[in-house]
Amino acid sequence: MDDMGSDKIDADIRRGRGAVTNRAGRFEEFQRERVDDGWTEEPLPPFRTEVSIEQPRSVITKNSSPDLAFDRSLNPYRGCEHGCIYCYARPTHAWLGYSAGLDFETRLIARPDAAVLLEKELRRKSYQVAPLALGTNTDPYQPIEGQYQITRQVLEVLERFQHPVLIITKGALIERDVDILSRMAAKGLAQVGISVTSLQADLSRRMEPRVPSPARRLRMIRTLSDAGVPVRVMASPVIPGLTDHELEPILEAGRDAGAIAATYILLRLPGEVSDLFQDWLEEHYPDRAQRVMNQMREMRDGQDYQSGFGERFVGRGVVAELLKQRYQKACRRLGVTKTLPDMRCDLFVPPLAAGDQLSLF
Template sequence: MNDLFTDDIEEQARRGRGALRNLTGRFEALSHHRADDGWEPQEQTVVKTQVFDDHPRRILTRNQSPDVPFDRSINPYKGCEHGCIYCFARPTHTYLGLSAGLDFESRIFAKPDAAQLLEKELRKQGYIPATIAIGTNTDPYQPIEKDRQIMRRILEVLDAYNHPVAIVTKGALVTRDTDILGRMARRGLAKVALSLTTLDPHLSRRMEPRASAPQVRLRAIGALARAGVPTGFMVAPIIPALNDHEIEKIIEASARAGATWCSYVALRLPREVSPLFRDWLDEHYPARAHRIMAQVREMHGGKDYDSNWGKRMKGEGVYANLIARRVEAAMKRHDLRRRLAPLDCSRFALPARKGDQFTLF
């Protein structure tokens, strides 16, 4: 049983975390709530990060969504210690019998066999290469990657096989791997995007408490660009009446740092993310909470979220159209592209392994 399943977690216990609560997952039969029984109250212990090893049979995840420019991805980790309150991936933890709240950012599942599984899949007969996206669900460069180095081993495999990769991250730790990424980029095999939500360090610390600070991410863009890695950024997510006034400033700062392409995503609040985000607004921005949610619903047909393809990423309506025009104008002003040319899949080849026989002809 999950010992953290309770509606409210004391502020001291959840310091440095994004979620305020540990909502019971939608697949659980029982929910747990704190109650004062009249006896001496017991203080909750600080929520600490726990890492568990996960051993899946396969590492490549396939998708057919028309909203994204890739059909396969890798997630080195389940859950994300960055703790971004708006993270659309939070509900995935409910499939593990855990909460989309504090569990998602404190109970992390690492895949130590990821590189070996990847190599096995790349060697399958009939495998057809296409860009592998990494960081589309949970961040491959979250804090535990510094010790685990699962992402680095994945890159070593992709480098050896001349296989293209596209990375999205909020973690400046990505600069650790500029040696591999720079080498791959020179062969047209790698590109990276840093996700930027705000340039305000105080808002960032509240909204994405363990992600790299905004200025650190900007420096990471510069470091990658200097290493010859095609580097872009995502203004994501754009939240009405909270960070939307920063759109032009984020785009300008990223372009100056060395980014050459840009994209954006509107706030997405699927399933458990919606109540978690509304709780967060009520605690940190109570005076603006109603206005923010009213504009979010205006973008999603009167709902907190519309999951339909073609609408979920950008929204629709007057406000959504205004955001699109502002982003387009700022991109044009700073000579940014919407998307880079496809990475090179023609170089893909299986490297020789010890014991392989070589042909004479």
């Protein structure tokens, strides 16, 4: 781990954020640092959330990963105000010239034309329907969704096309869209995964500062389940030496709230995330920082992270195998499945657009 030294940002300036540094992205030639130059008695201002607008040419991203249950996704936003220190998507901000640290949480990018572009892509004659995932990179229900409502607009398009959708989120704003999701779920067109990292409110607030509390997320599961939406509780990420002892309680709490399926994912530390996470550990849990990283490396062949298919989500070795067995035993005891039922793709029909003629048959 790099010595964070002088690049650690003052706690008052980054209050309510996850990362403790804002190192420049790995593609930048120079590092930058916020300093008080002595010319004013005013303290440096705190990090505020800034939103830029992006107008992409397309919004559906394809993948061929055997580890994922979907081959396409859509992300309404880049960056995420939730500030989860462990977020594997942080390194993507480096491609934009931003830091994976505090920039990822404060310099956000919205795609307000996402629903319009999605409709164009769904109308292509070459389009082959399959479940579309929302929230695979950054949360579609992070706080700025309340202002931009891009996720709801996307759902409105998917409902009109009767297109299946899978949502992964920690955001309570999803309850706003229960009307759409319940109608789609009644046709086998919608499923939701809610991730719960810890049931300890204090740990959760430090680790994911702008995410709803664990108790609030369990209420989200109940709300969606009562509305007929199939929900999966996700113990993700599992952090050895910090949250791994909560695996069974999280799965049980999710089941009790109405989840019918459960999964877990081992902590992933790609790229800049490793240093950011270790900086965070040293600040908040210095007494166990070394233990956490030693256990992580034991499950990653001595490395901070391995990206190989089949192992990146669960790790390898004796400790990883024991974690897997605990998960499987808990699922059997709780009566939850590992996967949700397949969604329907046979209902997909592009609705008539302006100027289209009705079919005679």
